[in-house]
Amino acid sequence: MNKYYFTSESVTEGHPDKLCDTISDCILDAYLKQDKSARVAVETFASGNKITIAGQVTAKGKEVDIEKLVRETIKEIGYDNENIDMDYRTCKIDINITKQSPDIALGVDVGGAGDQGIMFGFACDETPEYMPYAISMAHKLSKRLTDVRKNKEIDYLRPDGKTQVTVEYENDRPKRIETILVSTQHNEGIHQDRLKKDVLEKVIKPVIPKNMIDENTKIYMNPTGKFVIGGPLGDTGLTGRKIIVDTYGGYARHGGGAFSGKDASKVDRSATYMLRHIAKNIVANGYARKCEIQISYAIGMKEPLSIQVNTFGTGAISEDELIAKIRKTFDLTPDGIIKYLELDKPIYSQTTNYGHFGKENLTWEKIIKF
Numbered sequence: 001m002n003k004y005y006f007t008s009e010s011v012t013e014g015h016p017d018k019l020c021d022t023i024s025d026c027i028l029d030a031y032l033k034q035d036k037s038a039r040v041a042v043e044t045f046a047s048g049n050k051i052t053i054a055g056q057v058t059a060k061g062k063e064v065d066i067e068k069l070v071r072e073t074i075k076e077i078g079y080d081n082e083n084i085d086m087d088y089r090t091c092k093i094d095i096n097i098t099k100q101s102p103d104i105a106l107g108v109d110v111g112g113a114g115d116q117g118i119m120f121g122f123a124c125d126e127t128p129e130y131m132p133y134a135i136s137m138a139h140k141l142s143k144r145l146t147d148v149r150k151n152k153e154i155d156y157l158r159p160d161g162k163t164q165v166t167v168e169y170e171n172d173r174p175k176r177i178e179t180i181l182v183s184t185q186h187n188e189g190i191h192q193d194r195l196k197k198d199v200l201e202k203v204i205k206p207v208i209p210k211n212m213i214d215e216n217t218k219i220y221m222n223p224t225g226k227f228v229i230g231g232p233l234g235d236t237g238l239t240g241r242k243i244i245v246d247t248y249g250g251y252a253r254h255g256g257g258a259f260s261g262k263d264a265s266k267v268d269r270s271a272t273y274m275l276r277h278i279a280k281n282i283v284a285n286g287y288a289r290k291c292e293i294q295i296s297y298a299i300g301m302k303e304p305l306s307i308q309v310n311t312f313g314t315g316a317i318s319e320d321e322l323i324a325k326i327r328k329t330f331d332l333t334p335d336g337i338i339k340y341l342e343l344d345k346p347i348y349s350q351t352t353n354y355g356h357f358g359k360e361n362l363t364w365e366k367i368i369k370f
Contacts, residue, residue, distance in 0.1 A: 124251075
């Protein structure tokens with residue numbers, strides 16, 4: 001038997017990096033609400049009780065009140081105490097936004113890619129949402145950790161948190177969960193035993209299938225014994241630093257480009273969404289049990305430079321046949337992708353947390369026949 005272990009992690013929306021991703025995507029959505037052709041590339045940096053916004057925006061319409069938007073976003077996430085993480089009311093906000101480079105605009109204005117690069121898409125049949133098992137479970141734990149905080153089922157939790165799941169595979173199929181790790185910020189004075197009991201009963205058990213846990217499954221919570229100082233006070237945050245959390249938890253390759261804060265002319269984002277759509281439909285249509293697709297672009301050019309498909313020996317038809325079907329069925333120019341997936345709409349704040357893939361309400365997750 002082929003036995004091995006694979007681990008993926010996720011983070012809550014209050015993790016410093018995800019705080020920054022969320023702010024960047026909320027700014028993007030605000031500009032797209034006014035101008036669906038807005039060019040936006042915005043990054044956020046968080047440290048202590050200070051937020052720095054920088055980037056490039058070219059858009060029509062009235063000016064966006066970025067400071068107000070940032071404070072509202074931080075409030076929604078739940079940061080209201082500068083002594084242990086951050087306070088939306090008192091934090092300092094620096095904004096440095098300029099217009100998009102006219103050199104880049106030369107290529108993008110005629111429908112070319114907003115940058116060069118390589119992108120990957122992936123899908124497998126390990127879960128109903130066609131995602132790898134470890135990242136699927138890690139995201140569900142992180143989302144549940146946030147839900148029990150916001151609905152006050154565990155009223156002493158704070159916004160920052162991380163989860164990690166190790167899956168034991170046998171013959172390339174998930175057999176059981178070897179390890180669950182939860183690190184969650186909490187108020188001062190909470191005993192570790194209480195935290196462990198509450199998280200086990202209200203977070204882990206409602207999420208993890210009973211048949212995937214056994215007497216040998218290891219569960220760890222806040223391994224240092226205390227997690228009061230968190231958010232940007234405990235660690236700096238930066239847009240685009242959770243690219244593996246955003247995609248497939250390391251189970252598939254990654255081209256290196258981040259998503260949040262970028263409009264769809266940036267193929268780092270739009271082409272990766274499109275490749276997820278295609279890979280998912282290759283698996284959903286029974287052409288393979290596992291599929292990874294790579295594509296490459298040159299800045300200012302419309303058509304991709306290359307397409308590669310790998311079905312890891314699970315294909316019902318050849319990879320050359322799949323490439324031919326892809327080229328015949330899908331328009332892979334930036335404009336074609338934007339139109340097909342409706343990426344000129346303000347939908348990006350829905351994508352930021354708990355993975356950009358595996359959510360049924362997103363256009364690139366739609367299953368079609370092809």
